[in-house]
Amino acid sequence: MARGPMSWKTKLLLGFVVLFIVGIIFGFTEWGVSTMRGWLDSNYQKTPAAERVNMWSASWWLKLSYWEGRICGRKQEANQMYQDFFGIKEHDGAFVDKAQTYIYDFEGKFDGTNKTGWGPLHPKACDGFYDFMDMNFGGGSADSNGDLGYMYYYLFYTWYMAYGGTGKPHPRFYVYWDQVEKGYIAPNHYRRGPVPVMPKPPEFDGPD
Numbered sequence: 657m658a659r660g661p662m663s664w665k666t667k668l669l670l671g672f673v674v675l676f677i678v679g680i681i682f683g684f685t686e687w688g689v690s691t692m693r694g695w696l697d698s699n700y701q702k703t704p705a706a707e708r709v710n711m712w713s714a715s716w717w718l719k720l721s722y723w724e725g726r727i728c729g730r731k732q733e734a735n736q737m738y739q740d741f742f743g744i745k746e747h748d749g750a751f752v753d754k755a756q757t758y759i760y761d762f763e764g765k766f767d768g769t770n771k772t773g774w775g776p777l778h779p780k781a782c783d784g785f786y787d788f789m790d791m792n793f794g795g796g797s798a799d800s801n802g803d804l805g806y807m808y809y810y811l812f813y814t815w816y817m818a819y820g821g822t823g824k825p826h827p828r829f830y831v832y833w834d835q836v837e838k839g840y841i842a843p844n845h846y847r848r849g850p851v852p853v854m855p856k857p858p859e860f861d862g863p864d
Contacts, residue, residue, distance in 0.1 A: 692720055693717075693720060693737065696713045696716055696717050696720065699711070699713045700713060700714075700717075700765060700774075705772040705773065706772055708765075708772055708773050708774060709772065709773070709774065709777050709778060710778075710779070714741070714774045714778050714780075715780055717737065717741055717765075717774070718738075718741065718780060718783070718784040718787070720737065721734050721737040721738050721741065721784070721787075721788070722734070722784075722787050724737060725791050726787075726791060731791065731792075734788075734791065735788070735791075735792070738784065738785070738787075738788040739764060740764040740765050741764070741765055741766070741774050741775070741778075741784065742764070742766060742774070742775050742776065742781070742784075742785065742788075742811070743762035743763055743764040743765060743766030743767060743768060743773065743774075743775045744762065744763075744764070744807070745761065745763050745764075748800060748803055749799065749800075749803045751803075751807055751810075752803050752806045752807060752810065752848070755806070755807070755810035755811075755814065755815070756810075756848075758814075760810075760815055762775065768819075776811045776812055776815060776816055776820075776826060777816075777820065779827070779828075780828075781811075781812065781826060781828075782808075782812050782826050782828040782829055782831060782832060783828065783831075783832075785807075785808055785811065785812070786808070786832045786835075786836070788804075789804045789805070789807075789808060789836070789840065792804060793839075793840075798843060798844070799844065799847065801839075801840055801843070801844075802840055802841060802843060802844025802847065802848065803844075804840055805836045805837070805839070805840025805841040805844070806840075806841060806844070806848060806851070808832070808836050808840070809836070809841065809851050809853075811826075812825055812826040812828075812829045813825045813826075813829055813851075813853060816829070824857060824860075825853075825854075825860075827860055827861065828860075828861050828862070829860070829862070830856040830860050830861065830862030830863070831861050831862040832862075833853065833862065834863060837853075
């Protein structure tokens with residue numbers, strides 16, 4: 657016995673199922689994430705340098721980095737994305753060693769020279785970097801954990817104070833500073849020592 661045509665409700669349901677399956681494949685596979693990363697990278701390259709700091713795709717790059725590392729479990733690829741965003745070559749002591757002598761070696765989507773691109777200037781940079789730190793916490797030695805905390809300090813306090821244009825730390829620096837100082841930096845005082853921080857300006861986000 658021949659069946660009649662599918663109702664619109666059945667077609668709609670099947671359509672949702674197909675889209676859901678395609679979305680899962682696209683969002684969780686290396687190919688899918690790589691494709692999305694390619695779109696964002698292409699948008700970055702096409703955007704004039706002076707407009708890159710606040711471009712919409714910067715926030716999506718951080719979200720995709722989080723998705724890649726925390727949801728898909730591809731930590732190495734996520735680290736590469738985070739490092740590209742912040743213009744850093746590595747997340748070990750090499751960056752901190754140079755920063756302690758006021759040398760910053762940026763390379764990636766932030767070059768540190770013409771103050772364009774993404775990097776520590778972006779409004780959500782502290783949030784993204786703390787996600788990067790938290791993802792890597794405990795993955796290496798205690799010294800590596802400490803260096804992540806010092807990187808946060810030198811990027812969003814020392815460097816930003818000097819080059820951010822306000823003479824103050826990054827506006828969201830204090831949101832994570834307590835966790836960074838107590839969980840990452842304080843256990844490494846024996847090696848690198850404490851770091852000075854000015855009181856939080858009243859207009860800044862974060863605990864008093």
